[in-house]
Amino acid sequence: MIRPNTRNGLLLALAVAMPAAALALAPRQAGSEVPITATEASGAYTVDGVHSNAHFKVQHLGAGMFWGRFDDVKGSMNYTPGPTGTLDFDIQIPIAGVHSGNDNLDKHLLSPDFFNATEFPEMAFKSTKASPAGNGMWKVDGDLTLLGTTKPVSAMVEFTGAADKGRGMRIGFEAAFTIKRSEFGMSYGVESGSLGDKVVVVVGLEGVKAKAGS
Amino acid sequence: MSPAEAVLEGVLLPMAAGLLPLAIGMRLWRRESPRNPSGWGLAVAAAITFAFALWAQEGDKLWELRQKWQWLWVVGGAAAGVAVATSLLRHFAPRLPAAIVGTLLALLCGIATVLMLRPPGFDETADRAVVLLVVAGSAWCLTWPSVRRSDDDDPALPGAGWADGVAFWLAGSGLSGVVLVSGFAKLAIPLGAMAALSMAAGVLAIRGRRDLGFAGLATLSTVLASAAIVGWAYDLVGIPGWSFLALAVAPVAMRTPLPRRFRFRSLLRLAIVLAVVGVASGTAVVESGVFDSGDGDDGSEYDYDYGY
Amino acid sequence: MSRPVLRRPMLVALAIALPAAALALAPRSSAPSVSPIPEKAVGTYKIDRVHSSCQFRVEHLAASRFWGRFDDVLGTMTVSPGSLEFDVRIPIGSVHSGDGKLDNHLKGPDFFNMKEFPEMTFKSTNATPVEGNIWKVEGEITLLGVTKPITAMVEWIGYSEPYGKRLIGFEARFTVTRSDFGMSYQVDEGGLGDDVEIIVGLEGLAS
Numbered sequence: 001m002i003r004p005n006t007r008n009g010l011l012l013a014l015a016v017a018m019p020a021a022a023l024a025l026a027p028r029q030a031g032s033e034v035p036i037t038a039t040e041a042s043g044a045y046t047v048d049g050v051h052s053n054a055h056f057k058v059q060h061l062g063a064g065m066f067w068g069r070f071d072d073v074k075g076s077m078n079y080t081p082g083p084t085g086t087l088d089f090d091i092q093i094p095i096a097g098v099h100s101g102n103d104n105l106d107k108h109l110l111s112p113d114f115f116n117a118t119e120f121p122e123m124a125f126k127s128t129k130a131s132p133a134g135n136g137m138w139k140v141d142g143d144l145t146l147l148g149t150t151k152p153v154s155a156m157v158e159f160t161g162a163a164d165k166g167r168g169m170r171i172g173f174e175a176a177f178t179i180k181r182s183e184f185g186m187s188y189g190v191e192s193g194s195l196g197d198k199v200v201v202v203v204g205l206e207g208v209k210a211k212a213g214s
Numbered sequence: 215m216s217p218a219e220a221v222l223e224g225v226l227l228p229m230a231a232g233l234l235p236l237a238i239g240m241r242l243w244r245r246e247s248p249r250n251p252s253g254w255g256l257a258v259a260a261a262i263t264f265a266f267a268l269w270a271q272e273g274d275k276l277w278e279l280r281q282k283w284q285w286l287w288v289v290g291g292a293a294a295g296v297a298v299a300t301s302l303l304r305h306f307a308p309r310l311p312a313a314i315v316g317t318l319l320a321l322l323c324g325i326a327t328v329l330m331l332r333p334p335g336f337d338e339t340a341d342r343a344v345v346l347l348v349v350a351g352s353a354w355c356l357t358w359p360s361v362r363r364s365d366d367d368d369p370a371l372p373g374a375g376w377a378d379g380v381a382f383w384l385a386g387s388g389l390s391g392v393v394l395v396s397g398f399a400k401l402a403i404p405l406g407a408m409a410a411l412s413m414a415a416g417v418l419a420i421r422g423r424r425d426l427g428f429a430g431l432a433t434l435s436t437v438l439a440s441a442a443i444v445g446w447a448y449d450l451v452g453i454p455g456w457s458f459l460a461l462a463v464a465p466v467a468m469r470t471p472l473p474r475r476f477r478f479r480s481l482l483r484l485a486i487v488l489a490v491v492g493v494a495s496g497t498a499v500v501e502s503g504v505f506d507s508g509d510g511d512d513g514s515e516y517d518y519d520y521g522y
Numbered sequence: 523m524s525r526p527v528l529r530r531p532m533l534v535a536l537a538i539a540l541p542a543a544a545l546a547l548a549p550r551s552s553a554p555s556v557s558p559i560p561e562k563a564v565g566t567y568k569i570d571r572v573h574s575s576c577q578f579r580v581e582h583l584a585a586s587r588f589w590g591r592f593d594d595v596l597g598t599m600t601v602s603p604g605s606l607e608f609d610v611r612i613p614i615g616s617v618h619s620g621d622g623k624l625d626n627h628l629k630g631p632d633f634f635n636m637k638e639f640p641e642m643t644f645k646s647t648n649a650t651p652v653e654g655n656i657w658k659v660e661g662e663i664t665l666l667g668v669t670k671p672i673t674a675m676v677e678w679i680g681y682s683e684p685y686g687k688r689l690i691g692f693e694a695r696f697t698v699t700r701s702d703f704g705m706s707y708q709v710d711e712g713g714l715g716d717d718v719e720i721i722v723g724l725e726g727l728a729s
Binding site for chain 1: 570572573574575577579581582583584585586587588589591593594616618620621624679680681682684689690691692693711712713721723724725726
């Protein structure tokens with residue numbers, strides 16, 4: 001017969017060890033591996049301002065490419081996937097969010113030499129048409145409003161993914177397009193050749209599925 | 215996985231890993247507490263839980279020890295080693311005065327920390343002296359009554375192990391929160407695991423009114439204090455240093471001498487710990503600016519919450 | 523004295539040739555040429571901190587690509603006939619994500635651990651032209667105190683001589699697997715990608 005103390009001890013040890021072992025051996029899940037269905041991915045999304053931003057690059061003095069950035073991006077998008085899917089964007093970028101890495105350069109960019117932020121505090125993009133181009137790419141046409149001038153632009157937009165990793169259903173796009181800034185009235189440095197006219201713009205967008213009813 | 219799942223895995227799994235050595239060390243199958251337990255089980259459990267939790271965050275790169283804060287698991291192991299060695303010393307040389315054993319234990323914990331942990335900004339001798347003082351001092355205050363007690367032939371006095379467990383849970387959770395808003399999630403989650411283990415030890419100590427033991431307390435205290443110093447060294451958001459220090463030594467309040475006529479002395483002492491932890495964490499969280507609205511507060515709903 | 527019958531054709535020829543020669547020899551406007559790097563560009567250049575930057579892009583929450591940036595790029599670039607050398611340092615403190623709290627998190631031990639490793643560096647070891655303006659540059663990158671070999675595709679953007687200065691521009695692209703350097707935060711959980719694409723815009727001024 002096992003002595004009471006030993007028996008109790010064994011039972012206690014088992015009681016402690018079993019849950020511990022169970023937890024330790026439990027298969028660890030590396031996030032939701034279940035693929036996102038089309039229904040889950042479709043819908044209206046709000047742009048996540050912290051994780052979205054816009055970059056631009058322009059040739060400087062005929063030498064290097066100068067990269068600048070807009071930290072703030074706001075807006076919304078609607079998306080349905082598939083070959084007959086739809087996509088539309090309504091994006092605003094506050095000019096005050098411009099960031100060049102140098103305070104004085106920032107101030108110059110905000111001045112009427114460039115963006116004239118006092119008169120035109122935002123630039124905006126509203127899509128008018130979008131067609132899937134295969135491989136996750138979309139050709140999106142829309143109107144870009146910059147310095148108060150609205151002109152059509154055509155962007156290649158890449159769908160970078162849709163997933164819910166525990167922080168809400170999220171979707172990502174990367175849009176790239178090129179503009180001639182002089183067409184919008186920003187011609188500083190074009191004639192002297194000190195700054196390129198062509199500006200490549202890349203916008204990284206992360207959207208969170210809008211709550212139902214919003 | 216969701217943040218909740220990540221925390222669960224990062225906290226509960228390491229805690230579970232420590233439960234078996236804890237139960238064995240406490241000899242839980244006996245209803246009565248062993249006389250003046252050394253708490254070697256808790257010392258080993260604390261070292262295992264902390265190392266496991268850090269490994270869960272860092273992966274195998276942790277063992278390469280390329281970044282200075284990664285030495286924390288070594289400090290935990292060294293403290294446990296010192297504590298277990300001291301308990302063996304106490305067992306085989308019971309005539310050694312408690313004063314010597316207790317001071318030796320505290321000093322060795324402090325020296326081990328200073329030798330192994332060199333966080334950035336703590337290179338001056340004065341800084342290292344502060345580390346030694348904080349670690350050794352808190353270990354000494356916490357363990358002194360337990361070390362002293364076995365000098366008598368009286369049966370073990372009723373232990374307040376449960377209260378010590380709760381105190382370390384409070385301090386550990388507070389420090390975990392402060393370290394998180396400082397932007398150091400990889401330390402915050404292991405601290406949560408330590409807090410959970412302390413609470414588990416406290417709960418298990420209810421059986422037979424056990425003491426947590428000087429070895430266990432010294433290890434817990436060394437891990438808490440060295441983690442607080444690391445949090446202080448790496449902070450970039452402006453949390454005042456005293457917040458970290460207060461959290462490091464908060465459990466010492468459990469040794470506040472109170473006249474015997476006070477009832478519920480443990481509860482009173484816990485109230486002091488709670489007050490210290492509350493003020494220190496509260497100030498730290500406010501100072502960190504985590505409640506300030508984000509930079510792009512032009513109506514954006516999204517603010518960076520120190521996630522990713 | 524030339525004979526009258528030859529004078530007019532000669533004058534016409536001169537009238538055409540002279541302006542043509544003048545145009546041909548006139549200094550070009552600084553429009554970039556797309557031929558291999560000209561010989562006059564040979565030399566050592568100090569990287570212009572104001573006009574150079576390092577962008578990085580990483581997958582976020584398995585959905586979007588998050589762009590961040592280091593505002594400061596320091597160091598030197600050397601152009602020699604048939605070869606390029608880069609010695610680049612990037613102070614971690616210049617990281618810019620657009621959100622102050624995210625910046626602090628990036629500088630902390632969860633990511634770049636700025637207090638222990640204030641800079642990341644790239645030193646090239648070998649450069650071979652691939653085609654057109656593109657070069658394959660091999661070198662070593664040091665990040666979080668760990669040094670590993672890396673290969674970058676570097677595009678020569680342009681060379682110009684405005685106002686008596688000599689400027690040159692390059693754009694380097696490469697991908698880094700950050701966990702190789704010990705930066706594994708959120709890799710297993712799928713919150714952030716392991717591969718980080720890096721685009722360095724470099725402009726240098728000849729010293």
